[in-house]
Amino acid sequence: MCGRGFLASYLLQEICLPNASRYRIREGSPNPRGASWDGYGTNFSLFSENATKVELCIFDDAGETELQRITLPEYTDQIWHGYVEGLEPGTPYGYRVYGPYAPGEGHRFNPNKLLLDPYATAHLGELKWGPEIFGYVMESGDDTTMDMRDSAAFIPKCLVTDPKFPWNDAPSNPRQCRVPWDSTVLYELHAKGYTKLHPDVPEQLRGTYAGLGQRRVVDYIQSLGVTSIELLPIHTYLDEAHLHDMHLTNYWGYNSIGFFAPHPHYAAEPKQALQEFKTMVSRYHDACIEVILDVVYNHTAEGNERGPTLSYKGIDNASYYRLHAEDRRYYINDTGTGNTINVTHPRVLQMICDSLRYWVEETHVDGFRFDLGTILAREPDGFDKGSGFLKVVSQDPVLSRVKLIAEPWDIGPGGYRMGEFPPGWSEWNDTFRDRSRGYWIGRTPSSELAMAMAASPEMFNHHGRRPWTSVNFVTAHDGFTMRDLVSYNDKHNLANGENNRDGSGDNRSWNCGAEGPTDDSAINTLRDRQMRNLMATLLLSQGTPMMLAGDEFARTQNGNNNAYCQDNEISWVDWSLREKNAELLRFTQTVGALRQRYPMLRHSMYLHEAVDPDLGILELTWVSPDGTPANRDTWQNSPPQCFGMLLDGAARLTGIALRGHAESLLLILNDHHESVEFTLPEVSGEGAWHLLLDTDSFVTEERQMLPGEAYNVTAQSLVLLVRSPAAEAAAQTARA
Numbered sequence: 001m002c003g004r005g006f007l008a009s010y011l012l013q014e015i016c017l018p019n020a021s022r023y024r025i026r027e028g029s030p031n032p033r034g035a036s037w038d039g040y041g042t043n044f045s046l047f048s049e050n051a052t053k054v055e056l057c058i059f060d061d062a063g064e065t066e067l068q069r070i071t072l073p074e075y076t077d078q079i080w081h082g083y084v085e086g087l088e089p090g091t092p093y094g095y096r097v098y099g100p101y102a103p104g105e106g107h108r109f110n111p112n113k114l115l116l117d118p119y120a121t122a123h124l125g126e127l128k129w130g131p132e133i134f135g136y137v138m139e140s141g142d143d144t145t146m147d148m149r150d151s152a153a154f155i156p157k158c159l160v161t162d163p164k165f166p167w168n169d170a171p172s173n174p175r176q177c178r179v180p181w182d183s184t185v186l187y188e189l190h191a192k193g194y195t196k197l198h199p200d201v202p203e204q205l206r207g208t209y210a211g212l213g214q215r216r217v218v219d220y221i222q223s224l225g226v227t228s229i230e231l232l233p234i235h236t237y238l239d240e241a242h243l244h245d246m247h248l249t250n251y252w253g254y255n256s257i258g259f260f261a262p263h264p265h266y267a268a269e270p271k272q273a274l275q276e277f278k279t280m281v282s283r284y285h286d287a288c289i290e291v292i293l294d295v296v297y298n299h300t301a302e303g304n305e306r307g308p309t310l311s312y313k314g315i316d317n318a319s320y321y322r323l324h325a326e327d328r329r330y331y332i333n334d335t336g337t338g339n340t341i342n343v344t345h346p347r348v349l350q351m352i353c354d355s356l357r358y359w360v361e362e363t364h365v366d367g368f369r370f371d372l373g374t375i376l377a378r379e380p381d382g383f384d385k386g387s388g389f390l391k392v393v394s395q396d397p398v399l400s401r402v403k404l405i406a407e408p409w410d411i412g413p414g415g416y417r418m419g420e421f422p423p424g425w426s427e428w429n430d431t432f433r434d435r436s437r438g439y440w441i442g443r444t445p446s447s448e449l450a451m452a453m454a455a456s457p458e459m460f461n462h463h464g465r466r467p468w469t470s471v472n473f474v475t476a477h478d479g480f481t482m483r484d485l486v487s488y489n490d491k492h493n494l495a496n497g498e499n500n501r502d503g504s505g506d507n508r509s510w511n512c513g514a515e516g517p518t519d520d521s522a523i524n525t526l527r528d529r530q531m532r533n534l535m536a537t538l539l540l541s542q543g544t545p546m547m548l549a550g551d552e553f554a555r556t557q558n559g560n561n562n563a564y565c566q567d568n569e570i571s572w573v574d575w576s577l578r579e580k581n582a583e584l585l586r587f588t589q590t591v592g593a594l595r596q597r598y599p600m601l602r603h604s605m606y607l608h609e610a611v612d613p614d615l616g617i618l619e620l621t622w623v624s625p626d627g628t629p630a631n632r633d634t635w636q637n638s639p640p641q642c643f644g645m646l647l648d649g650a651a652r653l654t655g656i657a658l659r660g661h662a663e664s665l666l667l668i669l670n671d672h673h674e675s676v677e678f679t680l681p682e683v684s685g686e687g688a689w690h691l692l693l694d695t696d697s698f699v700t701e702e703r704q705m706l707p708g709e710a711y712n713v714t715a716q717s718l719v720l721l722v723r724s725p726a727a728e729a730a731a732q733t734a735r736a
Contacts, residue, residue, distance in 0.1 A: 027074040028083030033354065034119025034260065035093065035160045041085040042160050046095060046117065047078060047347045048316040050107060053098035054080040057114060063092035063124045063157035078347065090271070092124050092157035093117070097315050101135070101146040106318035106328035108309060110135040113151045116311040118351060120158035121260045121358075122274055123236050127310075128154040129244045135309035143305045143329070155310065156236075161274060163362060176364055177288045179227040181403070181426070181468035181544065182604040185592065186292065187226040188476055189549035189573075191234050191266045193251070196572040208268045209234075213280035218287050224552060225592025228290035228403070230369055232477055234277070236261045238301040238310070243565050246497045251567040252477060254371060255337070257301040257310055259355040278363050290366035292403060293359060297341060297352045298375035298410070304331045304338035319345050334412030335372055343376050343389050352376070352389070357398050367403025369428075372410040374417050383417050390422055400424065405471055419459035425469070426544060429456055432472040436537045437485065437508035439671050440530060440716065444508075446643045446669070447635035450622060453645060453667075454607060455543035461606045468604070470543035474534050475551055480561045482534055482551040485509045486527040487516060492559030495566060503562030516559060529717060532587050532695035533669075536718045539591045540601055540667055549573060552588040554581040587698050594692060594720070600647045600665050607647070621646040623666070627679030627708070642670035642678065642713060649724065650684040663724030670713045677710040683723055693720040 028043045036043045044056050056070040072082040095117060099109030113135055116123070127133070132151045136143040195201045195211040205211035221229060236258035239250045253263065267273035281291050300320075302313045312320035322332040322340045331339040342348050359365045370376060377387040384390075393399045408418040408427045421427055432452040438444025451458060455467035475482050480491075489511045491503045512530065513523045531554060538545045549555070550573045557563050563571045578585060595601045607620035623644030624630040630643065649662030664683045670676050680689050688704040689711075696717040705711060705721075713719055 023070075023087060024085045025070060025073065026083050026085070028081045030074075030076040030079035030081045032119075033079070033351070034117060034121070035158065037087075037089050037160055037162050041083055042087040042091070043081065043083045044072060044093075045079055045081040045119075046072070046097075046315065047319075047351075048080060048097060048099075049078045049319050049347070050316050051080065051097045051099045051109065053111075055096040055098075055111070056082065056084070057094045057096060057152070058087070059092040059094070059157055061090070061092070064153070066152055069096065087160065089160050089162040091160045093160065094152070094155065094157055095315070099316075103136075103144050103305065103329040104327065106323050108135050108313050108317040110146055110309060110314055112148050113309045113314050114155045115309070115314045116156065116257060117158045118258070118311060118315070119260050119354070120258055121161045121163075122159035122271070123156045123258060123261050123264050124159050124271065125156040127156055127238050129241060130154055133308040133310065135314060141306075151309070159271065177285045177290055177366065179288070179290050179366075180604075181466065182602050183227060183596070184290075184403075184468065184544050185225055185227050185539075185595070186230050186471065186544060186546035187221060187224065187228070187549060188230045188232070188294075188473075188546055190232045190252070190477070190571070191263075192567075193572040194549055197569070198573070198575050205268055207266070209262070209266055209273070209276040209280040210268045213283035215283070218283055218289065222287050222289060224547070224589055225596055226289065226547070228292050228366065229284065230292040230294060230405075230546065232294050233296050233371070234262050234266060234293060235259055235295065236263050237296075240301070240303070241308075246565075248497065248565040249567045250565060251571055252564040254296050254564070255301045256296045256299075259295075259297065259351070260358055274363075281364055285364065290403070292367045292369055292405070293365050294369045294371060295356075296371045297343070297355070298372040299335040299337040299339050299341060302339060304333065305329055307338055320348055332412075334375060334378065334410050334415065336411045340375060340378075340412075343387075344379060349388055349392065353392055353396065353399070356393075357396070360398050360402055365402075367405065369405040369407065371407055373406030373408055373421070373427075374410045374415055375412070377417075377421075378410075378412065382412075382414050383420070385420060385422055394422060394424060419456075419462075423463050423465055426471050427460075427469060428476075428546075429459075429470045429472055429543070431456060431459070432470065432541070432543070433474055433476075434508060436472075436474050436534060439669070440533050440537070441508065441510040442641075442671055445635065445639035446641065446671075447639040449537075449669070450635075450643065450645065453537070453541040454620065455541070457606050466604060467542045467602075467606055468544045471546055472538060472541055472543045473546040473548070474538050475548040476546070477548065478562070478564075479504065480507055480509055480559075481548060481555050481557055482531050483527075483554040483556040484559055484561070485534070486530040487511055487556070488559040489515060490559070491561040492516075493562050495560060495570060496562060497565075503560075507561060526716070528584065529695055531584060532698065533716065533718050535584075535588055536591050536693065536695055536720070537669070539588075539595050540718075540720065542601075542603055542607065545595075547588075550577075553578045553585045583698065587695075590698075591693065598663065598665060598722070600649055600663065618646075618648055621648065621681075623668075623681050625676050625678045627681045629681075641672040642668070642676040644668045644678065644681070646681060646683065648683055663722055666719075666721045666723070668711070668713050668719040668721075670715065670717055673715050675715055676713045678713045678719075679710050680705055680707050680721070682707040685723065687723055689721045689723050691719070692722050693718070695719075 072080040094114040096111040131138040192207040196207040200216040201211040233253035235256045262273045262277040264270035435452040439449040455470040460469040622630040645667040691703040696714040
């Protein structure tokens with residue numbers, strides 16, 4: 001540092017950097033947090049309640065050589081800050097934070113460790129694992145002994161960015177797309193793995209944000225009837241030490257270290273990750289497809305007391321993490337990952353909400369799925385529906401208007417809270433997953449599946465919550481793919497390096513007669529029908545369906561049900577299967593189109609099994625194979641293996657449907673190993689029943705039957721029929 005002077009309350013520093021122009025630093029502002037370029041210089045702002053000094057470290061363009069350290073000159077309301085004139089976007093930087101190293105008191109300050117800015121919007125470089133990145137002497141195994149080695153050469157760097165940087169070919173005013181919840185179809189995919197093997201994506205763009213935004217990729221997703229893609233985590237994340245040692249990686253990305261930056265390794269040009277991500281979002285909005293982010297605000301990549309010091313731990317460990325009250329050396333681990341973010345701290349809560357608003361306002365994403373969402377609602381006494389986080393989000397003018405999806409469980413005490421999130425939230429419904437899987441292998445009674453298909457009203461129908469609250473899924477990133485559900489009885493996770501001990505042992509799967517691939521045509525025919533059954537159950541049920549990318553053409557992970565560490569062909573979508581399993585793809589597209597065509601399949605209000613007082617008819621009737629209404633209460637003792645779900649279109653739909661002028665739908669499911677003669681029921685209105693779908697043969701030919709006639713529902717199959725004036729008129733025209 002060349003010189004330092006004070007002029008009244010105006011602080012000025014002149015910084016001499018090797019081979020660089022002279023910088024001048026003044027006090028700057030505590031707001032906003034992070035590095036903010038204004039066209040003339042950059043303001044730096046970092047929260048730390050317990051630090052005694054903060055140094056800003058400037059690096060060369062490659063992020064390899066530390067050029068200078070600048071002490072942030074001011075401390076306001078627990079915020080360290082300073083403004084550096086002339087410091088431009090693209091400059092790599094990090095922090096060194098001074099304070100007590102007293103793990104027993106919760107403090108782990110160590111200025112020998114370079115730290116990432118929690119508010120950084122871009123990152124440069126790789127994490128290099130070594131003892132230098134640990135705040136304690138790792139070789140000793142004693143985390144109370146401070147390590148004096150410099151970690152700068154091993155740590156990625158933050159980048160100063162310019163939010164007004166041109167968006168490449170993206171429009172200057174990106175289109176926002178708001179899909180009503182009752183029309184939403186989610187599609188969960190991995191930003192890299194989805195296009196890594198895609199033949200229609202230029203090779204240099206495969207596995208990137210730019211590749212995901214290619215027109216042919218967007219058009220294909222749109223052809224499925226998908227309205228919203230849900231991306232596995234794209235926040236900057238790091239691999240765990242044990243994966244590094246086994247030469248594996250955290251492919252799923254549930255190990256965040258930066259909540260404001262897109263993961264640079266998913267960008268064709270890593271330094272332009274933010275712009276590339278924005279452009280990708282705009283391409284989906286052009287097709288009126290929403291982009292939902294899976295976000296991980298429950299823990300960070302720093303692990304427990306034996307983990308590395310990368311950012312939050314060295315900035316203010318006692319503020320950012322929940323620590324045991326009796327010994328603050330140790331972390332509360334309600335996430336199963338070593339640490340738990342302390343959402344009850346006002347500055348930490350502010351950081352999370354700032355991050356959420358940033359992604360909405362800066363990149364225009366349309367919503368979030370919160371990994372281990374119950375963590376965010378945990379107060380000192382446990383899960384709280386009135387927690388600070390839930391209150392803040394519910395009244396926030398930005399966040400309250402986007403889609404909010406909770407994974408409503410964690411491993412902490414009383415951590416399973418499905419159905420307990422407040423109005424405005426939707427929730428992953430693992431009960432739908434388990435019941436639909438179980439029904440089609442004969443393990444779940446029809447009475448339980450029926451409730452799941454009605455959007456689980458026993459869990460969600462309260463406080464004005466709607467059917468879309470239930471996010472239904474059969475498969476997700478965690479677990480078997482749909483193909484593997486019908487091909488494996490057991491998990492096959494040896495590639496994960498844990499002797500097949502990882503991953504769930506209860507998959508509710510059935511291999512249909514042979515473990516894994518087989519040439520037996522009868523087994524393969526059954527597997528194909530079971531996949532159609534599962535896909536149809538998902539897309540034809542009330543609630544919000546979520547498909548797993550690739551299930552529509554039978555993607556496989558070869559029996560691996562925990563492929564979180566497999567950044568390879570095990571996890572990447574194999575697009576050669578699109579042609580091989582074209583019939584399943586066509587089936588999925590057909591069922592998706594039926595869901596959009598018939599609003600009764602996606603009611604905006606819960607259906608009732610009681611008589612509509614205005615029309616004197618039932619909205620929802622459960623039907624026995626003899627065509628008569630079934631009392632679901634009697635199913636508890638002897639649930640039928642074959643049953644029907646009758647939706648009378650003359651009942652309340654949007655409040656304007658008129659009796660005799662609306663369509664009615666009949667969904668029949670048969671998990672029995674024998675065919676069932678199902679008598680088609682009478683329903684209000686006139687006309688015949690017309691076949692729309694049969695998973696046994698995926699029929700498309702015209703067929704009509706009158707009420708009272710019997711339809712042969714083959715073993716382990718699903719049938720959908722419609723009765724409407726429009727269908728009858730079309731049939732008469734065809735016959736003429």
